[in-house]
Amino acid sequence: MITFEKHTLANGLQVAANRDRCSKMAALNLLYKVGARNENPEQTGFAHLFEHLMFRGTRRIPNFDAPVQMACGENNAFTNNDYTDYYITLPTPNIETAFWLESDRMTGLSLSRRKLETEKRVVLEEFNQRYLNQPYGDMTKLLRKMVYRVHPYRWCAIGRTPEHVAAATLEDAERFYRRYYRPSNAILSVSGDIEPEQVFAMAERWFGEIPDTPAHHDPLPAEPMQTSARRLKVDRDVPATAITIAFPMGGRLSRDYYLLDLISDLLSGGESARLYDSLIRRSRLFSAINAYITGDIDPGMFIITGQIMEGVSEQQAEEVLWEELRQLQEVAVGGYELEKVKNKFEAGVMFGELNVMNKAMNIGYYLMLGHPDLINSETDIFRSINAYDIIRESRRIFRPELSSTLIYRKRQ
DSSP, X not given: OOOOXXXXXXXXXXXXXXXXXXXXXXXXXXXXXXXXXXXXXXXXXXXXXXXXXXXXXXSSOSOSHHHHHHTTOEEEEEEOSSOEEEEEEEEGGGHHHHHHHHHHHXXXXXXXXXXXXXXXXXXXXXXXXXXXXXXXXXXXXXXXXXXXXXXGGGSOTTOSOHHHHHTOOHHHHHHHHHHHSSGGXXXXXXXXXXXXXXXXXXXXXXXXXXXXXXXXXXXXXXXXXXXXXXXXXEEESOSSOEEEEEEEOOXXXXXXHHHHHHHHHHHHSSTTSHHIIIIIIISOOEEEXXXXXOOOSSSOXXXXXXXXXXXXXXXXXXXXXHHHHHHHHHSOOOHHHHHHHHXXXXXXXXXXXXXXXXXHHHHHHHHHHTOTTHHHHHHHHHHTOOHHHHHHHHXXXXXXXXXXXXEEEEOO
């Protein structure tokens, strides 16, 4: 169980503190409520680009990494569709270094055309490496465009096209910084052997004087209900043909999320799970197989994907995937199989609670969701799911008219 105390500064910054008396390390996590979903459709990739710029130094600290390393710490960040997250771990006595650094770059980031052009080149190379220069690289991009027609989840966090990043200007960067990198759009969470009152005092000392400039955010367009099956076939230079079927699902706070997360583990949670056992080990129809959910805040995707063996037809492979889904709709999951998946989830939660970085991240994440109580109650939600819940959910979600099928064909 993760316990924490909360406090909000006058400028709107949310602060949370978890006391971990067993750790000699402390973690500070700073979450900004900006991701790919907040971007202009004609100017995508900016949230990720800006994450890179945040490591290019401030007016007072030209090298962000150097003070972290001198304090025996580590730092990193990531951007996804929903938010951007920065984190630092270091020995507990040095935690104030993290407050100093993060407050400084919240208000004093040093932006220049030279730095922007350097990071644009880095991001463009990352785009090429991730999506263009590796097998199956653009599968996710293609799938998102199939499933989403109006919602900004239709592009990946790195951007819809490299031309958007290439066209970014210094004025665009400065505007983005002012709009999203401000106290009331951020959540600061700390885990370590530190009294919460100390955390709140340090937050006030380092962040309290930063002015806030609230910005208006237009509501995101709601994705219309899918009413007919969607299909796409592409030819690529890949080792094996891959088949992917995606279904729209509810958002992070819906019961859909928990049911389909559990179903994805039933299907592909290790080598004893259904898909591996049936389609790889026994029938040898696939060489690789997976099922997962995207876990987005807004309605996301349930995805089942696999690479078929040489000599197996696309039609046969697609049929056996649908047969696995029909089994979920018609046959109740056995008690042992269901308990195994629930135990795996609970073990993952318990192991996550041993790490101060995981705890600081999770506290910030659940505060962003607006339901901090879920950090300690999700195991109970998973435990409450029964075999008939799985049948009902499978019948509701795994329907042909809700499917988007991508045939990623090996070029002959």
